[in-house]
Amino acid sequence: MSTVEPAARRPVLLAVDDEPAVLAAVARDLRARYGGDYRIVRATSGNEARGVLEELRRRGEAVALILSDQRMPDGDGVSLLSAARDLYPLAKRVLLTAYADTEAAIAAINAAQTDYYLLKPWDPPDERLYPTLDDLLGDWQADAALMDVSARVVGHRFNPASHEARDFLARNRVPYQWLDVDRDAEARQLLTLSGEEESRLPIVLLRDGTTLTQPTTLELADRLGIARHAELDFYDLVIVGGGPAGLAAAVYGASEGLRTVLVEREAPGGQAGQSSRIENYLGFPNGLSGSELARRALDQARRFGAEVLTVQEVVGLDARGPQRVVRLGGGDELAGHTVLVASGVSYRLLDAPGVAELTGAGVYYGAAMAEADACAEQEVVVVGGANSAGQAAVFLARRAAKVTILVRADSLEKSMSHYLIEQIEGIDNIEVRTETVVAAAHGDGRLQRLDLAAKDGTPIETIDASAMFVFIGAAPHTDWLGDRVARDPRGFVLAGADVSALDGDLRWPLARDRDPHLLESSLPGVFVAGDVRSRSIKRVASAVGEGSMAVQFIHEYLADA
Incomplete structure (x- = not known):
């Protein structure tokens, strides 16, 4: 029988299986790893599990994860997990199945958007259970944190400045509440209390009591404590661009001991970070959103010690002897032994009247x-x-x-x-x-x-x-590179063999000593990865691969310097 303890506020992990021995084993392993932070609830059938979820919903309890067996007398696990999505859309859903039901599990991922499936038996849990659940619960916690708002945005849906503020907060994963003056009485009341005209929207109210009227993204970043200034005077690797290529380079560079800083002009994830679902990325059979990928990579990079600066526009690149210096829009500079250009691309503007x-x-x-x-x-x-x-x-x-x-x-x-x-x-x-x-x-x-x-x-x-x-075409962010870095006629950065073939002022300056590395630009010590590279493959996986490869070439460059 299931039990729902009253007054317990820890999020719930719900285990569902009609075999008592299996259910007891699942609950035991869940409690051993997660019992301190979550409440483990059991159900012996699909119908019972639905009743538990409905009761939890009535009480306002949070459900973080549902782990359900596939074969049960009163229905299959796929149907239960699909129905659970209506009650708890943020809860992670995992199918527990036998090897013979693998095809059904894969179909469940495609049809019912199940987050994962696990095979019985899952021993040892440290290898075959906990790593998967750790990832899923980490994602759930990140999404749940967005419910604890740091800002309230009073604006109008069709006001461009309101859209810019919302987009900035969403892409930087700052939890906020949107209040539309056309639809929300509270929004109109706050607008009246502020004494501002509707033409002055948006108004952003922060948790500390600060009220900002028509704030720029720089003002929002400063007020919300988003890092924008470097901690060190000099780095081994300066990465320009926080898309998949830049984030991968930050993870590998920092993990291998390089003093690494990444600077991004908008929000981590780049263009890929805006993707609603990436379904063909290796290792994520149910796919993941661009923002999830960016958050995971950002957490990894910071865990290894990389600095990440956002809302910083890069305006120039200088070569000062052996140093490579990136100039920022606010007057700051980032100096280092090497620079990785991973500034990506943006969608081309649609050229039509009224757009x-x-x-x-x-x-x-x-x-x-x-x-x-x-x-x-x-x-x-x-x-x-x-x-x-x-x-x-x-x-x-x-x-x-x-x-x-x-x-x-x-x-x-x-x-x-x-x-x-x-x-x-x-x-x-x-x-x-x-x-x-x-x-x-x-x-x-x-x-x-x-x-x-x-x-x-x-x-x-x-x-x-x-x-x-x-979503039309791709224009590279390369105007800031100056004349020392060669680009193709469309503005994408040349590297490797394409640099070796250059002549004139942009010919490879170290031709007597060595060839350029595969991802090295016409300026030694400046590398390129991802969509901004000429002839690159515009896929997330290839960008991640290039960002990782670039670090190996940077090690070789530093060893020869």
């Missing part, structure tokens, strides 16, 4: 997850045909009434992974329109309609749209 005026007011670049909830029961448009666009469309389709994907090409197959195409084909409220572009955007203070055209410019029709998410 610029409505950016931040219904038109967004990237996933803009802060806006996803506002799209409930709305008609939205995703522009682009690569994986990032497909991931956003699948995510938005859970809330929006309809999602229309506009693709300039004649099919998705040319730029999107097969698994995403299959998902999109199976979602009823997603429509894909090929050989179609946005000709113009219209709206009175916010996006309301889009003119569509064929890619040759021939008008097609006008459609209603409350939001448009743009």
Whole structure:
């Protein structure tokens, strides 16, 4: 029989199995590892587990993880875990299954978005149980922490400055509460109490009592204690860019004893950090969001001793003898033996009438997850045909009434992974329109309609749209590099063999001594990794690999210096 202890406020770990011996073993191992921080609750069937969850929900108790057997007399574990998602959407869901049911477990991951599956028996638990649950509970704790708000944002959904503040807080994983003056009585009351006009939104109220009116991201970072200034005068490795490549280099550099600092202009994770779901990353069979990947990597880097500075714009690179110096927008400098350029790319701006005026007011670049909830029961448009666009469309389709994907090409197959195409084909409220572009955007203070055209410019029709998410092309962040670092005609950084082939002022200066390393730029000691590298593969895994490889070449460079 299950028991729900009254007045206990520790989060719950729920174990479900119809075999008493197995259930007792699960509870024993959970209690041994997690009993100090969590309350272990048991249920002997799917129906009993549903009753337990409903009772916990009525009492306002938190459930962190549900571990359920697959085969039970009153139903299977997949059905239970799927139903549990409605009651506790943040709870991690794990299927406990026998080897013979592995195919069912994998299907559960795809169909019911189960977080993981574990095989019976799981002995020894230190190797086959706890590492998986440690990761899942770490993710749950990070998500739960976002419920304890550090800031309240009073704004308007279609106010660009309000969107910028929300996006900054969300991407930097600062817990905040959004209060829309159009929908929330509390928001209107706070606006009145502040004495500000609606034209001065957003207003950000911090936990310490500070009220900020139309704050910049720099003001928010300073007030919230986000690190922006370096602790040391000199480093072995200065990393520019906090996407997957930069974070991987920070982890490997710091773990191998290099004095490492990473500087990021917006938020850790880069463009990949905005992804709603990355499902083809090795080792995560149910996928993970870009923000989850960024948080895990950031925690790793800091644990090994890397410094991470955010909301810092890099404006220049200098070579001062053997030193490589990165200049920051506020006047600070970061000096080091080596620099890794991992500054990534950004989505190109959509060049159509009305788009610029409505950016931040219904038109967004990237996933803009802060806006996803506002799209409930709305008609939205995703522009682009690569994986990032497909991931956003699948995510938005859970809330929006309809999602229309506009693709300039004649099919998705040319730029999107097969698994995403299959998902999109199976979602009823997603429509894909090929050989179609946005000709113009219209709206009175916010996006309301889009003119569509064929890619040759021939008008097609006008459609209603409350939001448009743009994922077109990639423009590299390399203007700050100056004249010493060679780039291809599109601005991507050349490295390795491409540098060896250069002539003129940018020819490799150490040709008599050695060839450039595989990821080394035309300026010795300056390396490049990830999407910003010329001819790179635009995938998260390849960026992580290049960031890791770069550290090995940096060791070789330092050994020869």
